[in-house]
Amino acid sequence: MRQIFAFVMAAIAVCPIVLMAFAASRTEDEATPIFGIKMPPGYRDWRLISVAHEEGDLNDLRAILGNDIAIKAFREGVLPFPDGTIIAPIAWSYVPSEENDKVFGRAQSFVAGAPKEGVQFMVKDSRKYASTGGWGFAQFFDGKPADEATLNTCFSCHEPAKAHDFVFTHYAP
Amino acid sequence: MRQIFAFVMAAIAVCPIVLMAFAASRTEDEATPIFGIKMPPGYRDWRLISVAHEEGDLNDLRAILGNDIAIKAFREGVLPFPDGTIIAPIAWSYVPSEENDKVFGRAQSFVAGAPKEGVQFMVKDSRKYASTGGWGFAQFFDGKPADEATLNTCFSCHEPAKAHDFVFTHYAP
Numbered sequence: 026m027r028q029i030f031a032f033v034m035a036a037i038a039v040c041p042i043v044l045m046a047f048a049a050s051r052t053e054d055e056a057t058p059i060f061g062i063k064m065p066p067g068y069r070d071w072r073l074i075s076v077a078h079e080e081g082d083l084n085d086l087r088a089i090l091g092n093d094i095a096i097k098a099f100r101e102g103v104l105p106f107p108d109g110t111i112i113a114p115i116a117w118s119y120v121p122s123e124e125n126d127k128v129f130g131r132a133q134s135f136v137a138g139a140p141k142e143g144v145q146f147m148v149k150d151s152r153k154y155a156s157t158g159g160w161g162f163a164q165f166f167d168g169k170p171a172d173e174a175t176l177n178t179c180f181s182c183h184e185p186a187k188a189h190d191f192v193f194t195h196y197a198p
Numbered sequence: 199m200r201q202i203f204a205f206v207m208a209a210i211a212v213c214p215i216v217l218m219a220f221a222a223s224r225t226e227d228e229a230t231p232i233f234g235i236k237m238p239p240g241y242r243d244w245r246l247i248s249v250a251h252e253e254g255d256l257n258d259l260r261a262i263l264g265n266d267i268a269i270k271a272f273r274e275g276v277l278p279f280p281d282g283t284i285i286a287p288i289a290w291s292y293v294p295s296e297e298n299d300k301v302f303g304r305a306q307s308f309v310a311g312a313p314k315e316g317v318q319f320m321v322k323d324s325r326k327y328a329s330t331g332g333w334g335f336a337q338f339f340d341g342k343p344a345d346e347a348t349l350n351t352c353f354s355c356h357e358p359a360k361a362h363d364f365v366f367t368h369y370a371p
Contacts, residue, residue, distance in 0.1 A: 069371075072242075076249045076259045076290070077298075081306040086249045088261060088370075117249070117370050125366055128358055133254040137370035185301055193298055197261075197290050197310035198242075 057170040059177065060161035062148055064168060065092070068113045072096045075197035078119065078135075085116040086137045089194045099196040105159065106190050110149035114194075116141045143171070147183075147192070158183070158191045230343040232350065233334035235321055237341065238265070241286045245269045248370035251292065251308075258289040259310045262367045272369040278332065279363050283322035287367075289314045316344070320356075320365070331356070331364045 056063045071090040079085050091099060092111040098104075117137035125134030143166035151159040162179035164171035183191040229236045244263040252258050264272060265284045271277075290310035298307030316339035324332035335352035337344035356364040 070245055072244075073246050073261050073263065075310045076261050077295075077310070078251050078259060078292075078308040079306055080308070081302065081304060083306070086251060088246050088249050090246065115370075119251075122250075122366075124359070128355055128366075129252075129254065131254060133252055133256070135251040135253070136368070137248045137250070140371055182301055186297070193295075193301075195309070197288075198313055 055168075055170050057163045057165075057176060058173040060148070060154065060157075060163060062146060062161050062163035062170075064144070064163075064165050065111055065113070065146065068092075068111075068144070068146070069115075071113060073197075074099055074112065075194050077194075079116075083116070083142070084119050085141050086119050086135065087114050087116040089114045104190050105151070106149050106192065108149050108151055108159075110147075112147040112192065112194065114145050143167070158187070160191055228341075228343050230336045230338075230349060231346040233321070233327065233330075233336060235319060235334050235336035235343075237317070237336075237338050238284055238286070238319065241265075241284075241317070241319070242288075244286060246370070247272055247285065248367050250367075252289075256289070256314075257292050258314050259292050259308065260287050260289040262287045277363050278324070279322050279365065281322050281324055281332075283320075285320040285365065285367065287318050316340070331360070333364055 054063060068090060071092055074089040074091045074095065077087050077089065079087065090113045092109075092113075094107055094109045095112050098106050098110055118139050118141050119135055120138035121132060122134040122136045125136070126132050143164050146161075146163040148154070148161040148163065149159055150161060154161045157180040160180070160183070162176055162183075164175060180191075183193070186193050189195075227236060241263060244265055247262040247264045247268065250260050250262065252260065263286045265282075265286075267280055267282045268285050271279045271283055291312050291314050292308055293311035294305060295307040295309045298309070299305050316337050319336040321327075321334040321336065322332055323334060327334045330353040333353070333356070335349055337348060337352075353364075356366070359366050362368075
């Protein structure tokens with residue numbers, strides 16, 4: 026009887042941890058609304074397409090990474106981008122670096138701070154996403170997908186870049 | 199006799215091309231003075247450590263890439279960096295993007311333009327480079343190594359970052 030009691034108490038103690046782990050893995054596996062895109066595993070290991078700085082409300086430093094299909098297409102100038110292309114802009118807050126400025130003897134150095142605006146993905150599937158130029162759009166905040174309203178704004182902003190298959194980023198050699 | 203003349207003329211015509219090709223391959227294989235570092239092949243495929251923007255005379259956008267040993271050390275917070283670490287800052291000119299600004303409706307977007315300041319490398323070899331904190335410094339302009347005077351300035355600038363093994367860049371998650 027004492028053994029059963031101990032087992033039940035242990036189960037109650039462990040249960041929230043199991044549930045939390047389950048919830049965390051659920052979030053990472055969650056797909057976006059509209060486009061049904063899950064966060065691609067290992068994207069932080071992808072190669073670099075280019076870098077950028079956005080002022081204004083965004084106020085970030087960003088790296089635009091691409092999977093192997095994306096890098097090959099950018100380097101060879103292939104347009105439209107082939108199905109399977111994934112482009113991932115990652116943004117960090119735009120932070121002055123006191124440490125670097127001391128060395129330069131003036132305020133001039135800005136570095137990547139905390140991650141911002143989550144991670145975004147453009148996924149090429151010319152059939153599945155035919156109504157949005159062949160691109161699916163995704164954004165995740167701490168692994169949680171953006172809502173429908175947010176994702177509905179993506180394609181209209183990318184339309185002016187139609188001549189470059191709706192992609193603003195150019196490859197930095 | 200006419201055949202010999204034609205052969206000699208052809209050889210004279212081809213010779214500069216051969217010499218130019220030879221010179222180009224020689225340049226890529228050339229090691230820096232002082233540290234004797236050759237340009238590491240495939241560095242543009244390395245993974246991203248972080249991004250930065252330098253104002254002032256530099257006026258660039260830069261990506262700091264690292265080889266596998268560097269990425270592992272940065273992610274695990276290993277200090278000092280192990281021998282074999284190579285860190286590669288690549289700088290591009292800081293260019294306003296009219297194309298992007300049109301979409302945002304205001305001047306706010308800056309992207310990577312032409313490559314600047316060549317490519318730089320910090321190579322860790324604690325024995326070989328013991329007198330400069332275990333780091334060898336290299337810079338190449340279009341594949342051609344920087345001169346001794348330029349490379350002699352590297353270590354003194356990195357000395358203030360001694361607590362972080364002379365490396366200014368922090369990993370951007």
